[in-house]
Amino acid sequence: MTTATPTIAAGTQQTDGPKSVAGRVRKRLNSRTATLVSIIIALVWTVPTFGLFISSFRPEDQIKTTGWWTFFTNPQFTMENYQEVLFGRSSSSGQLASYFINSLAITIPSVLFPLAFAALAAYALAWINFRGRDWLYIAIFALQIVPLQMALVPLLKFFSTGVTVAGVQVLPAWDLVDEQKFAQVWFAHTCFALPFAVFLLHNFISQLPGDLMEAARVDGASHPKIFRTIVLPLITPALAAFGIFQFLWVWNDLLVALIFAGGGDETAPLTVRLAEMAGTRGNEWQRLTAGAFVSIVVPLIVFLSLQRFFVRGLLAGSVKG
Amino acid sequence: MEFDFAEEQPKFLMLMYGLIAFVAVVGGLLLLLDVVPAWFTRRREARLVAASASGAPLPRRRKQREGTVALFFLLPALLLLTIGLVIPAIRTTLLSFMDSGSTHWVGLRNYGWLFSENFVVRVLINSLIWVLLVPLVATAFGLIYAVLVDKARFEAVAKSLIFLPMAISFVGASIIWKFVYAYRGDDQEQIGLLNQIVVSLGGEPKQWLLESPLNTLLLIVIMIWIQAGFAMVVLSAAIKAIPADIVEAARLDGVSPWQMFWRITMPSIRPALIVVVVTLSIATLKVFDIVRTATNGNYDTSVIANEMYNQAFRYGENGQGSALAVFLFVLVIPIVIYQIRNLRQQREG
């Protein structure tokens, strides 16, 4: 571990000073212009979300007939949208809090499993010498293109009827009910996340300094030991980075959850409930404005609290330049 | 209806079992890998001792064990990938040679259909525009922004603003932008921001989503809006990680900041740039929620993934939908070749 830190720590420490490349480029670009440009980009990026935010406090008939900016000249404020979303009147669907819990129960393992499996695989592909590893890596990378829509039916069949080879039942059906169906969703999300996760993590792990691994091997450390004691600590930031992307993806997913967990309040995540809130004919979509913000809160908290991991996320990756 | 916490208990329990399973699987695997080879090592040492005692040649097993260890590292991922993606990909390919109900083989008929439909040219061109523009522009914006806000006083907040769209689903984002592009007649009050701006500047309101090829560009804006955050976050991290000694050395050489950007920053963040561009390219090829929500492919805006979804899921044309999916597989080949080249370079360097 200690042998690894100098190169990497060098990056971290030095970035604190005002001398980084970007900092200098920025200075050159004239800090006023730079600020202006960045403010313009930030504005353009924020305005649509901001409009939605304002809309979420406007009454239904206002949202549907006038632009959100009229709010400033003719402010009509209501909490009704939030009230409906949070304490909705649909008794058949139960409470929003239920769906919140479902979303959490779906998301947490769906982030952890691919993270661990991909890290193990990426390590093997990067640092264990075996025949055909490059081709295996490329094959896994290429699997990113398989549209998950095409995987829904076969995977669902795998869960609901098991695997039969030549008339012999090799694996039984899972036969899960209610909250047990979370397991299917975890399984599906893990499958779908792996190609990207392996690609991203391989990119980091393969760029760790090779002499570090050599030294450890010479000392007689086994691969699991190197993985645990050297690689894992070094790529923790990268894991956090992928974790956040996977978190966002799972949190916002509707399709996978609908197929593998169903739409009831025992298992369906927040997205399902929010989509449902628009009403059978979509006539209640003003609720979506508030719904979007209710659902955005958690990912935003996750991002803000883990943001510093992003900052360090690629340190390991760029050691080699 | 009161919120009953007791009713939620099974879910937490299930979550707990999931976490236990996670710890058990991952921990167990590592443990297994630690214990079993150790056992083998002991046996081998014992045999070594025995062999050296009897004067027989030393057994050579090291190479083979590397492969076994690798297999165990890869096992969970490979199993899941096989079940979740490889088998479905093979199945899709097979289905593309079958009829809509997947009961009879029809040879190449679905591919014949694919290339005879007159929409296919338009769809191909659109997909090409998407896959060229989105990675390029999103990465450019992400990079510029990352450089500009680097070390700025409100860096965290500034980055959150660009990141925010990533926390919104594709469908949600498309709905937001549909509002931006909304149209009302010129005698009416506008409710879409874009038209409001046009009108307040004295122009005529336009039906943005009707005019090809402008509408495709406007849909691409949505994807860029979402993905620039991804590019910005990854690239910003890469910029911060450039070793300071390189910067210092360049500075002492009297390199101008502009040269510094091109000669030091860009080469340094190249791996990160590749990750971003490749990831965005593949994501863009697959995206259809935006097109489906905003126009459903009307007005010449359709892309391959949208057609695939429609054929396979809405029209029940499994064969034709699968043929489109296989077509997507083919389109990713250039990216794969590029990646192979990268890997080769990396292994050599």
Place this chain on the structure above:
Amino acid sequence: MAVFARPRQAFVIAGVLGLALSASACGTGDDKGSSNADAPECAAYDKYQGNDGKKVSIYASIRDAEADLLEQSWEQFTKCTGIEIDYEGNAEFEAQLPVRVDGGNAPDLAFVPQPGLVKRFADAGKLKSLGADTKAMAEQNLPADWLKYGTVDGNLYGVPLGANVKSFVWYSPKLFKEKGWTVPTTWDELIKLSDTIAATGMKPWCAGIESGDATGWPATDWIEDVLLRTQGPEVYDQWTTHSIPFNDPKIADAVDRAGSILKNEKYMNGGFGGVKSIGTTAFGEAGLPITTGKCALHRQASFYANQFPDGTKVAEDGDAFAFYFPAIDPAKGKPVLGAGEFVVAYADRPEVQAVQTYLASGEYVNSRAKLGNWVTANNKLDIANVASPIDKLSVEILQDKSGVFRFDGSDLMPAAVGAGTFWKGMVEWINGKDTASVLQGIESSWK
């Protein structure tokens, strides 16, 4: 630890434990699995008894507030018979149902709104045809016109459930009274009224066909409604079954007739702009200018009543109401275009058949109708149980013996046409493409 060596085992163990816990957690309260069969109010459900404690899953596209009403409507039934109904409603229903069925995870019952989709499942051998009791009940209670749409190759698969009437023109009774306009009862009067209104400088009609991934459907309804009026039901049937080509001159004539209103810049598009704005106007908003006086006429189905903002009085003397879209040629009868959903079964367990039979019964339709906002073609429906004026009018039209009912054509065609090229073709047509090439394009996509 060793027990959890494989995730599957861990899951199974977790599952068993979870089940045991949930079973002990909900031991109180609910009367799950204990029917009150002997209670006097349960007499009507005698024929469904014997399935106590069984579960039936239902999947449909009806959700939120309307799903609440559904669940309320069979509450008494589940209490009396002890059958537990597990309902799930979803917006992606049409795309999800085939995935679930193909994936071996089909629901017991589904409410399918497209006879075309019913046919697809029946052809693939996925559906169970109705049991003897269900069939008897359906044939007794539902008009032949409707049963025809649930039948594939002579086998009855679907029980018609809810219905809606599409041949309506929405207007503002208040505005009409103010301006002295009268509700037209013939096509000529309708056109005359449109001209009168247009002469005042107001765009008389409004329309919108934007509907997310279903964009275009309101325009197909227009075409179908007009075709039924210009050519009559026989040609309509030939058209929907593709025994005449999609671009037959008779069809082109009807499309142009619809275009004389839809694509008429003098008439369109009140409250939104010109003809082209129809393409980007959401169907749900398209008729709202009726209540603000910016538009006078809006052809849309009975369910449009739900789109008006809260507080809008939907009645013959209110802020909005609908009149029957007048016939063109009285000799061709009184055509009614409508739609609805069909209850189909993927399982034939006795409790599934019991629920399916119940959904065809008079007890059910009256129980549902009493809760409001619902119409059916079931002739056991007592109009006294229908509260809202627009639903009453719909039931009157559906039960009118002189009416000729036809189902929404785009739901009858194969999905690739009815939910694909027909919708898209209409979008192009509104956007300025000529009738002939649009119809030619749709025809060539129909194999």
